[in-house]
Amino acid sequence: MTNIIAIVGRPNVGKSTLFNRLCGGRDAIVDPTSGVTRDRHYGKSDWNGIEFSVIDTGGYVDDSGDIFEEEIKKQVKMAIEESDIILFMVDVREGVTSMDEDVAKMLRKSKKKVFLVANKLDSNKQIHEIHDFHGLGLGEIYGLSAISGSGTGELLDDLVKLLPDAKPPDEAGAIETPELPKIAIVGRPNAGKSSLVNVLLGNERNIVTPIPGTTRDSIHSHYQYFGLDFILIDTAGIRKKAKVSEDIEFYSVMRAIRSIESSDVCILMVDAERGFESQDLNIFSLIEKNHKGLVILVNKWDLIEKKTNTHKDFEEMIREKIAPFRDVPIIFTSVINKQRIFKAVEMALQVYKNRSKKISTSELNDYILPVIQEIPPPSSKGKYVKIKFATQLHTAFPSFAFFCNLPQYLSDSYKRFIENKLRERFDFSGAPMEIYFRQK
Numbered sequence: 402m403t404n405i406i407a408i409v410g411r412p413n414v415g416k417s418t419l420f421n422r423l424c425g426g427r428d429a430i431v432d433p434t435s436g437v438t439r440d441r442h443y444g445k446s447d448w449n450g451i452e453f454s455v456i457d458t459g460g461y462v463d464d465s466g467d468i469f470e471e472e473i474k475k476q477v478k479m480a481i482e483e484s485d486i487i488l489f490m491v492d493v494r495e496g497v498t499s500m501d502e503d504v505a506k507m508l509r510k511s512k513k514k515v516f517l518v519a520n521k522l523d524s525n526k527q528i529h530e531i532h533d534f535h536g537l538g539l540g541e542i543y544g545l546s547a548i549s550g551s552g553t554g555e556l557l558d559d560l561v562k563l564l565p566d567a568k569p570p571d572e573a574g575a576i577e578t579p580e581l582p583k584i585a586i587v588g589r590p591n592a593g594k595s596s597l598v599n600v601l602l603g604n605e606r607n608i609v610t611p612i613p614g615t616t617r618d619s620i621h622s623h624y625q626y627f628g629l630d631f632i633l634i635d636t637a638g639i640r641k642k643a644k645v646s647e648d649i650e651f652y653s654v655m656r657a658i659r660s661i662e663s664s665d666v667c668i669l670m671v672d673a674e675r676g677f678e679s680q681d682l683n684i685f686s687l688i689e690k691n692h693k694g695l696v697i698l699v700n701k702w703d704l705i706e707k708k709t710n711t712h713k714d715f716e717e718m719i720r721e722k723i724a725p726f727r728d729v730p731i732i733f734t735s736v737i738n739k740q741r742i743f744k745a746v747e748m749a750l751q752v753y754k755n756r757s758k759k760i761s762t763s764e765l766n767d768y769i770l771p772v773i774q775e776i777p778p779p780s781s782k783g784k785y786v787k788i789k790f791a792t793q794l795h796t797a798f799p800s801f802a803f804f805c806n807l808p809q810y811l812s813d814s815y816k817r818f819i820e821n822k823l824r825e826r827f828d829f830s831g832a833p834m835e836i837y838f839r840q841k
Contacts, residue, residue: 404451404452404453404454404485404486404564405453405454405456405483405484405485405486405658405659406446406453406454406455406456406484406485406486406487406488406560407455407456407458407480407481407483407484407486407487407488408420408455408456408457408458408488408490409458409477409480409487409488409489409490409504409508410489410490410491410501410504411498411500411501411504413492414490414491414492414520414521415490415492415520415521415547415548416457416458416490417457418520418547418548419457419488419490419518419520419547419553420444420455420457422547422550422553423444423446423455423553423557424444424445424446424455425444425446444690445690445691448557448558448560448561449557449558449561451561451564453561453564454658454662456480456484456658458477458479458480477504477507477508478507481507481508481511481513483659484513485513485514485564486513486514486515486516486560486563486564487508487511487513487514487515487516488515488516488518488556488560489504489505489508489515489516489517489518489539490518490520491517491518491519491520491534491537492519492520492521493519493520493521493522493527493530493531493544494521494527496530496533497533497534497536497537501534501537502537505537505538505539508539509538509539514563515539515540516541516543516556516559516560517534517537517539517540517541517542517543518542518543518545518556519531519534519542519543519544519545520545520546520547521546521547521548522544522545522546522551522552523546523548523549527544528544531544543555543556543559581623581630581631581632582631582632582665582666582749582750582753583621583631583632583634583663583664583665583666584631584632584633584634584664584665584666584667584668584746584749584750584753585634585660585661585663585664585666585667585668585693586598586633586634586635586660586667586668586670587657587660587661587667587668587669587670587684587688588669588670588671588681588684589672589678589680589681589684591672592670592671592672592700593670593672593700593701593736593737594635594670596700596736596737597668597670597698597700597736597742598633598635600736600739600742601624601633601742601746602622602624602633602635621633621634621635621663622635627743629743629746629747629750631746631749631750631753634660634663634664657684657687658687661684661687661688661691661693662691664693665693665694665753665756665797666693666694666695666696666749666750666752666753666756666831667688667693667694667695667696668696668698668745668746668749669681669684669685669688669695669696669697669698670698670700671697671698671699671700671719672700672701673699673700673701673702673704673705673715673733674701674704674705676715676718677718677719677722682722682723685697685723688833689726689833692796692797692798692833692835693756693798693833694749694752694753694755694756694798694831694832694833695729695730695752695831695832695833696729696730696731696732696745696748696749696752696831697719697729697730697731697732698732698734698745699715699719699731699732699733699734700734700735700736701735701736701737702733702734702735702740703735703737703738703740704735712733715733716731716733719731725817726833728824728829728830728831729830729831730748730751730752730830730831732744732745732748748831751830751831752830752831752832755799755828755829755830755831755832756797756798756799756829756831756832757797758799758827758828758829758832759793760793760827762790762791762792762793765791765792765793765801766790766791768826769791769819769822769823770788770790770791772822773788773819776818778810778811778812778815779812779815781810781811781812782810784807784810785807786805786806786807786808786810786811787805787806787807788803788804788805788838789804789805789806789841790803790804791803791804794837796835798832798833798834798835799823799829799832799833799834799835800834800835800836800837801823801834801835801836801837802837802838802839803819803836803837803838803839804838804839804840804841805838805839805840805841806840806841807840808838808839808840811838816836816838819836820834820836823836
């Protein structure tokens with residue numbers, strides 16, 4: 402079940418500070434535009450074992466310091482439409498402003514749950530000042546200090562009560578189809594998502610049946626043709642925005658989050674003419690953080706002027722940008738010419754199998770322990786790490802626990818060495834992997 406929490410509010414109320422506290426200080430996604438500084442944050446968080454996505458809608462300030470009110474309102478409207486819960490942040494020190502009142506008016510009209518968060522409550526002497534915000538008409542006020550963390554626990558305790566925990570899909574309002582792979586087509590605008598969907602579904606609608614009960618922002622279709630059987634998650638072309646211009650990137654990422662989280666494997670479509678841009682990398686990061694399988698589909702390859710190593714150089718450029726997770730299938734295609742379309746789908750199904758692969762403990766140890774014995778972990782501060790045995794964990798994606806005497810002294814480079822050896826032997830291509838070292 403997807404849970405999206407959006408943080409909205411005017412600039413300088415502490416949205417990014419709260420975001421960093423909730424998501425462990427993950428870096429912001431920065432999208433500079435002429436005359437406007439724009440920080441967009443996307444991250445994962447959890448509280449009491451319940452995971453959710455967090456989006457900071459950011460603020461807009463021009464060179465003179467004046468606020469671009471229309472831009473803030475545009476993002477707030479998107480957040481209202483796409484989020485499950487809104488955190489509306491205000492500043493205790495500055496009190497209620499006219500822009501706070503405008504945002505509150507929009508939020509009251511929506512049917513979304515809103516938590517009114519009064520930030521910068523740095524001392525008990527300011528407690529009485531939060532009552533001024535009752536005039537916004539949004540119910541209970543949560544006073545906190547995002548910079549110190551004071552008060553955030555109470556907010557999160559009440560927030561997660563409204564989020565569904567790990568329930569079967571049928572209980573969460575969707576049709577349960579655990580036996581079929583769920584493949585999502587994601588990517589930046591104009592990369593060719595709609596064209597790919599049309600090729601896969603357009604000419605064979607008689608063998609495609611829509612599945613009702615899924616989330617409001619994506620279409621789940623059961624695809625059965627050419628011996629292929631899977632659920633296609635399509636967000637391309639749904640609820641097109643006639644007047645969304647510079648915010649289309651922001652809007653597309655909010656939509657991509659839902660598609661990614663409800664899938665098993667993502668086909669990330671890249672526009673060959675534009676290269677692998679920051680927005681592609683942002684969506685890739687969301688896929689990796691959610692531990693979903695991945696196939697990268699480079700579209701419009703027919704429009705690229707070819708030289709001797711064009712294909713090889715383009716592929717290596719992508720792998721450099723997504724490092725250290727380089728073990729990803731990359732397919733070059735022209736959707737409009739129907740080149741290698743079904744190869745992409747077949748590869749996505751293979752990645753689904755790789756992501757679901759289970760290695761027995763005996764087979765795993767028979768292979769990896771001799772490798773470790775031949776190339777043991779390097780000593781650190783005079784300490785020698787001895788790895789005793791390993792086992793695969795019961796997760797939806799490949800994850801392994803290695804038991805040893807001093808896990809804190811293992812270097813990241815050795816962890817990558819172990820991961821590469823596992824990928825080399827067992828073929829986990831396209832599947833993000835987690836390796837944990839625990840004390841025996």
